[in-house]
Amino acid sequence: MAAQRAARTKDEVDHPSSPVLQFGPDKPLKLDAGTLLSPFQIAYQTYGTLNDARSNAILVCHALTGDQHVANTNPVTGKPGWWEVLIGPGKIIDTNRFFVICSNVVGGCLGSTGPASTNPATGKPYGLDLPIITIRDMVRAQAMLIDHFGIEKLFCVLGGSMGGMQVLEWVASYPERVFCALPIATGARHSSQNIAFHEVGRQAVMADPDWHGGKYLDFGKRPEKGLAVARMAAHITYLSEAALHRKFGRNLQDREALTFGFDADFQIESYLRHQGMTFVDRFDANSYLYLTRAMDYFDLAADHGGRLADAFAGTKTRFCLVSFTSDWLFPTEESRSIVHALNAAGASVSFVEIETDRGHDAFLLDEPELFAAINGFIASAARARGLSA
Amino acid sequence: MSVNRAQRVDLEVVTDLIPPNSRVLDVGSGDGVLLELLQGTKQVDGRGLELSQRGVNECVARGLSVIQGDADTDLKFYADKGFDFVVLSQTLQATRNPKVVLDELLRIGNRAIVSFPNFGHWRVRFSLLIKGRMPVTKDLPYSWYDTPNIHFCTIRDFVNLCEELGATVEKATALDANGQKIGLSMPWWFWNFFGQQAVFLLRR
Secondary structure, three states, X not given: OHHHHHHHHHHHHHOOOOOEEXXXXXXXXXXXXXXEEOOXXXXXXXXXXOOOOOOOEXXXXXXXXXXXXXXXXXXXXXXXXXXXXXXXXXXXXXXXXXXXXXXXXXXXXXXXXXXXXXXXXXXXXXXXXXXXXOHHHHHHHHHHHHHHOOOOOEEEEEEEOHHHHHHHHHHHHOHHHEEEEEEEOOOOEOOHHXXXXXXXXXXXXXXXXHHHHHOHHHHOOOOHHHHHHHXXXXXXXXXXXXXXXXXXXXXXXXXXXXXXXXXXXXXHHHHHHHHHHHHHHHOOHHHHHHHHHHHHHOEOOHHHOOOHHHHOOOOOOEEEEXXXXXXXXXXXXXXXXXXXXXXXXXXXXXXXXXXXXXXXXXXXXXXXXXXXXXXXXXXXXXXXXXXXX | OOOOHHHHHHHHHHHHOOOOOOEEEEEOOXXXXXXXXXXXXXXXXXEEEEOOHHHHHHHHHOOOEEEEOOHHHHHHHOOOOOEEEEEEEOOHHHOOOHHHHHHXXXXXXXXXXXXXXXXXXXXXXXXXXXXXXXXXXXXXXXOOOOOOOOOOEOHHHHHHHHHHOOOXXXXXXXXXXXXXXXXXXXXXXXXXXXXXXXXXXXXX
C-alpha cells in the first residue's frame, strides 16, 4: 500500500493525472529570488463551467500539504478531495453555478514545477537547484493560469492557512482581478513561533542521512524518517490541546498497562506516528522545505513599506476573514490585524471568529458556522456581481 | 431577529435620515436589522461593527459586511471621513467612554446619527423621585446590577456634550412613550421630559 502510494506520488510529479499547462521559454515565471523559472508547468483541476462573461470563476488556493484535488478523489491517496464538504454540485460553493479552479502551487510535488520535477537542463530532479519560491511567485504563476482561461477578474479567491496567504497576496498583487476574497485561518505574515516550528521540521528532514544534501532522488532514496518527524511536529500545531485531550486523553494504545519502554504506549503517539508515516508516501521532502520557506518569507506589510493597510490601498475587493478560537498557529489576532488594516484602507470587510476546539485544522472540517459565513458572503457577493442564482 | 416597538420606530427615524446609496457604518449592528433595512430600502454600501461574536456571525451569514469589534477600542482603525454616515443606535449608553466614541463617530463620518434612551423621561424621574428605585421599564428592562447600560444621559446632557465636542445638531427627533414624534415646536425641556427616545443627526 505505502509503496504503491509513494510510486503514484512519484508519477504525479512530472506527468500528473491532472491537466497541465506548460509554459515554454517565451513565458518564464519571474521569481522574487531574482531569477527566472523556465520552462515550468502548472497542474490544475477545474469543476463546473466558465460562463460567457467569464465572471463566475472561483480560485481555490491550497494549504502547505494540500494539492489541486480539492473536490475530486485524490489520485494518490484515494481519499475524497480536501474540501469536498464545501465544493461540488449543489454544495455551498456550487459547481453547477461557479467555475472552480484549483492548481498545485509552484514548488509543490503533484504536477506543478517543484524540487522533485525533472530539471530540463540536467535531466535530473531539481532538488535544491530550484530557486526559493515565495507566496508571490505562486500567485504570479496562478495569474498566468487565469490568463490562459481568458479570465480578467476572478469572482472569488479563497483558501485557508498558506492558501489564505495566497488570497491576501492575490488582492495585493492584482487588486483589479479579485471581486471578493476569503482568507481563512491565516495571517499577513508568518510569526516567529511559526517560523520556529517550520525550522524544526526542516532540520528533521535535513538530519535524515537519506536526505543526501537534497539529492535523495538521484540515490533512489527518500528521507522518510525526517519528513515523518517534521509532519508529526507540525500536526500538533494544527490541533488544539483541548481537542487532543478530548480525542486521546492519556488513553493507551492496544494495551492494558504501560510497557516501560519507548513503544507507542499512548494513543496520541500511535496517532502521530501514523500521521507521519502516511504523509511521507504522498509528499516530497524537498517540496516540504520549499513550501515551509515560502510561508516563512511571507510578510505582506514588509512588501508595502511596513504598513499593511498600504497593501490594500484603494481596494474595491470585498473581504471576509475567518478565524477559529482554538487556532494557535494563526490565532484570531492575526486575522484581526488584517481587518484593522482593511478598515484603514476603507475596504468592505466581514470578520467571523468561530468558536471551536478543533484548532487550525478546523477550516478543513465540517464546521456549520464556517459554512454559514461562507454561504452568506458568497451569496451576497454573487448578487453584487450580478451572478444569477 | 426580534425588535421591540421602540427600537422599530428608532430604526425608521434613522433610516429616514439617510439618503439612498450612502456609505454607512453601523456601530453596534447587533444581528444586522438596521443594515439589512438600509440595504433593502436605501441601497446603501453598509458596514457594521458589533461586539458580540454571535451577532457578527449572524450578520455575515446573512450577507452583511460586519466585523467583530468594540466601539470603545476599535473605531480608531477607521480612516477619517471614510463614511457618509456613522450610526450609533441605542449603544452610546453602553460604551465605557461615550465622549471619545462620539468624537470618533464625528471623525469617521461626514454625519453621525446617534440614538439613545432619554434618562430625563418623566417615568425615569418618577421612579427615582417617588419610588427611590433605579428605573426598570419595558425599554430599559435591566436591573442596576446586570445592565450593560453604564452611561445613561438625558437629552439635555447629550446636547451639552455635542457643544463640548464642537458638533452641530442638524436635526433632532424625540419619540414619546408611544413611539410618536414629539412636535418640533416644543421646547427642549418638553422633549427632555416626554421624550423616551432621542435621535440626533450631527456633523462637525
